[in-house]
Amino acid sequence: MNAKDLEGLTAIVTGSAQGLGLGIARELASRGAAVVVADLQLDKAEAECEKMRAVGWAATAAELNITDSAAVNAFFAGFDRLDILVNNAGTGQQVAPISELPDAEWHRVMDATLTGAFYCCRAAAEIMERQESGSIVNISSINGQNPAALVAAYNVAKAGVISLTRTLALELAAYGVRVNAVCPGPVYTDFNKRNMAQRCETLGIGEEEMIERIRSAIPLGRWGEPEDIARGVAFLCSPQAEWVTGEIMRVSGGMEGVSATPPKRPRK
Numbered sequence: 045m046n047a048k049d050l051e052g053l054t055a056i057v058t059g060s061a062q063g064l065g066l067g068i069a070r071e072l073a074s075r076g077a078a079v080v081v082a083d084l085q086l087d088k089a090e091a092e093c094e095k096m097r098a099v100g101w102a103a104t105a106a107e108l109n110i111t112d113s114a115a116v117n118a119f120f121a122g123f124d125r126l127d128i129l130v131n132n133a134g135t136g137q138q139v140a141p142i143s144e145l146p147d148a149e150w151h152r153v154m155d156a157t158l159t160g161a162f163y164c165c166r167a168a169a170e171i172m173e174r175q176e177s178g179s180i181v182n183i184s185s186i187n188g189q190n191p192a193a194l195v196a197a198y199n200v201a202k203a204g205v206i207s208l209t210r211t212l213a214l215e216l217a218a219y220g221v222r223v224n225a226v227c228p229g230p231v232y233t234d235f236n237k238r239n240m241a242q243r244c245e246t247l248g249i250g251e252e253e254m255i256e257r258i259r260s261a262i263p264l265g266r267w268g269e270p271e272d273i274a275r276g277v278a279f280l281c282s283p284q285a286e287w288v289t290g291e292i293m294r295v296s297g298g299m300e301g302v303s304a305t306p307p308k309r310p311r312k
């Protein structure tokens with residue numbers, strides 16, 4: 045692998061002030077891309093960009109809410125050229141069975157996890173079609189392929205991200221633009237910690253036990269790190285993947301999903 049195989053390319057990574065997005069932004073920047081860290085949390089994004097610039101990488105921070113269609117269009121209009129877009133921003137769901145899932149929670153998760161990715165894909169597609177080059181990587185989840193109980197809105201949104209990816213790959217192929225998705229397995233980020241805490245409560249077990257249960261269900265025997273996901277994303281963005289499009293790549297230590305069924309709930 046060429047350590048600077050993304051030299052000269054401009055990349056936007058959404059939701060990259062922390063967690064997997066930050067790992068992805070750092071990997072792309074370390075390989076020579078000029079990275080835009082676009083997130084709701086501008087202060088955090090700026091602090092992370094400063095750290096990247098301090099080691100000689102190119103990184104700038106931008107405030108972006110991917111659920112705001114007009115704001116997304118205005119943001120992308122600021123780019124004459126765009127080589128890489130990673131749609132990473134997304135949100136977890138309050139753990140609840142479908143029979144108790146409120147409208148507002150369904151829409152909140154759909155907006156931030158699927159519709160926002162659509163807005164960003166649409167805006168980037170316009171630029172990439174015009175320049176007849178570019179690569180988009182959408183972050184789905186193993187839940188998008190194999191749904192876990194109690195997070196239906198999230199599962200459906202991530203399955204939607206897979207369909208969005210495959211549709212856009214077909215539509216942009218004639219322009220030489222590639223569109224792929226990565227399905228991460230468990231990584232202990234803020235997002236995952238919140239989800240685990242809720243699941244522990246429902247199952248009446250402690251955090252340590254839950255961490256171990258998940259670990260032992262991962263064929264490669266450990267939780268993921270943001271760098272694991274970032275390397276998969278960087279491969280799909282790089283010239284090494286020039287004949288790869290419409291691909292849905294699991295980066296999960298071999299884990300395909302969580303299929304545990306929750307017990308009956310007490311009658312109200």
Ligand SMILES: NC(=O)c1ccc[n+]([C@@H]2O[C@H](COP(=O)([O-])OP(=O)(O)OC[C@H]3O[C@@H](n4cnc5c(N)ncnc54)[C@H](O)[C@@H]3O)[C@@H](O)[C@H]2O)c1
Nearest residue numbers: 059063064084109110132133134185228230231233234235
């Ligand atoms: N952590 C995991 O185990 C895991 C597994 C599979 C998939 N994923 C997916 O990876 C992505 C990143 O997850 P994470 O674990 O790093 O989460 P995280 O909560 O740690 O980070 C998410 C980032 O996205 C930003 N964000 C949220 N809503 C936004 C919006 N509307 N506009 C712009 N930025 C927004 C947040 O400010 C935050 O910086 C998500 O799409 C998530 O669904 C995570």
